[in-house]
Amino acid sequence: MLQARETAIIQAVNRLLAERGFEAMTVDQVAIEVGIAKASLYKHFPSKEDLAAAAMVWVMRRAQAYLATLPSDASPMDNLRAVVGWTMALKLAGEMPSLPSQNSSLRAALVSNKDYMDGLMEVSDILGAWIEAAQSQGALNAKLPAIAVLYTIFARACDPVLEFLKMGQQYSDEEIVELVLSTCFDGLGSRANFRQETNG
Amino acid sequence: MLQARETAIIQAVNRLLAERGFEAMTVDQVAIEVGIAKASLYKHFPSKEDLAAAAMVWVMRRAQAYLATLPSDASPMDNLRAVVGWTMALKLAGEMPSLPSQNSSLRAALVSNKDYMDGLMEVSDILGAWIEAAQSQGALNAKLPAIAVLYTIFARACDPVLEFLKMGQQYSDEEIVELVLSTCFDGLGSRANFRQETNG
DNA sequence: GTCTATAGGAGGATAGAC
DNA sequence: GTCTATCCTCCTATAGAC
Numbered sequence: 001m002l003q004a005r006e007t008a009i010i011q012a013v014n015r016l017l018a019e020r021g022f023e024a025m026t027v028d029q030v031a032i033e034v035g036i037a038k039a040s041l042y043k044h045f046p047s048k049e050d051l052a053a054a055a056m057v058w059v060m061r062r063a064q065a066y067l068a069t070l071p072s073d074a075s076p077m078d079n080l081r082a083v084v085g086w087t088m089a090l091k092l093a094g095e096m097p098s099l100p101s102q103n104s105s106l107r108a109a110l111v112s113n114k115d116y117m118d119g120l121m122e123v124s125d126i127l128g129a130w131i132e133a134a135q136s137q138g139a140l141n142a143k144l145p146a147i148a149v150l151y152t153i154f155a156r157a158c159d160p161v162l163e164f165l166k167m168g169q170q171y172s173d174e175e176i177v178e179l180v181l182s183t184c185f186d187g188l189g190s191r192a193n194f195r196q197e198t199n200g
Numbered sequence: 201m202l203q204a205r206e207t208a209i210i211q212a213v214n215r216l217l218a219e220r221g222f223e224a225m226t227v228d229q230v231a232i233e234v235g236i237a238k239a240s241l242y243k244h245f246p247s248k249e250d251l252a253a254a255a256m257v258w259v260m261r262r263a264q265a266y267l268a269t270l271p272s273d274a275s276p277m278d279n280l281r282a283v284v285g286w287t288m289a290l291k292l293a294g295e296m297p298s299l300p301s302q303n304s305s306l307r308a309a310l311v312s313n314k315d316y317m318d319g320l321m322e323v324s325d326i327l328g329a330w331i332e333a334a335q336s337q338g339a340l341n342a343k344l345p346a347i348a349v350l351y352t353i354f355a356r357a358c359d360p361v362l363e364f365l366k367m368g369q370q371y372s373d374e375e376i377v378e379l380v381l382s383t384c385f386d387g388l389g390s391r392a393n394f395r396q397e398t399n400g
Numbered sequence: 401g402t403c404t405a406t407a408g409g410a411g412g413a414t415a416g417a418c
Numbered sequence: 419g420t421c422t423a424t425c426c427t428c429c430t431a432t433a434g435a436c
Contacts, residue, residue, distance in 0.1 A: 023223035187387030
């Protein structure tokens, strides 16, 4: 029961973080959304920062769980595309908290949160391994530093392009994911002037 | 004199918007940074939203001015690259205000701000024309909707990848711009399997 | 652990003198 | 148009009963 309630709280926080960001989210809104008194929230989480951090940890755990479902015998490149697509779908569904701004009190709370940092490290390690494998296979541009690729992949999870295209109501969520995946991995530039060399 | 003071105010706002975002920026901080009393600020701008909107209009005007300096006989693709590089440099210099979140009061203020919307429309028209020209020339992927390309270009101006790479202190600002420009236009994927066809 | 009620403080905005 | 001083609302957090 306690577990279920905390899950409900975290999901409400998650939604509000995605919609309004940490600074604009108020604890009152969370309490109303969950349907309990604000004081009760503080029995579960000692501060607004901890509340938000718990939501970020929750998302991180979901990401770890998703990574675990990806076939280890698939090509690293396919797995990377799958992960990026998954995070985009999460963002389009309004379940991806937006990044805290540079000087936010939430950032300080996150870097001193062991669960969050551990999750971040594990996800980074897995993605980093895939990136280097994909680069050595020639599927990813080997001239890009792996760290830049990693950051780019993380950044796509909060790309405002998704939100803009969704607002236009011209494309379905699936089409939006496809479009942004394409610009992410293939770039805006044309490959019309390039001809694929067959590998056989 | 009044003009100079308002410019100073706007630049302070700009910096704080870039560093902390609209919600976390306080009018007190602006006043301290400019070196005047808070009440004096309100003689120049009627509200925090107007203050921020003025800063956004300022950036938009700088963008328009920059666009005007680009040679009209250059290739559309070169101009697009130049614009994206310019916005990235602005962001790295801490002079690019971060996007207001979906439900921010700043968004409402912006959409009802004629100066801002006019500037946005003009910039969009110029970029849109270049995009379509570059697509018909085969320099930009013609399969991407022009609107998606436009949004992507706007979004690169607030890409957190820039900030992440800067924090790592491993690359110079110029190198960071080059890296992200490359991922933006060429994608993360390798073009090693592609061979450029000569056009002659 | 849930509630009502409230403390405490930050921050947007204004009053009014100069 | 600049200042000091103040208002007032909103928000985080807590007190204390049940």
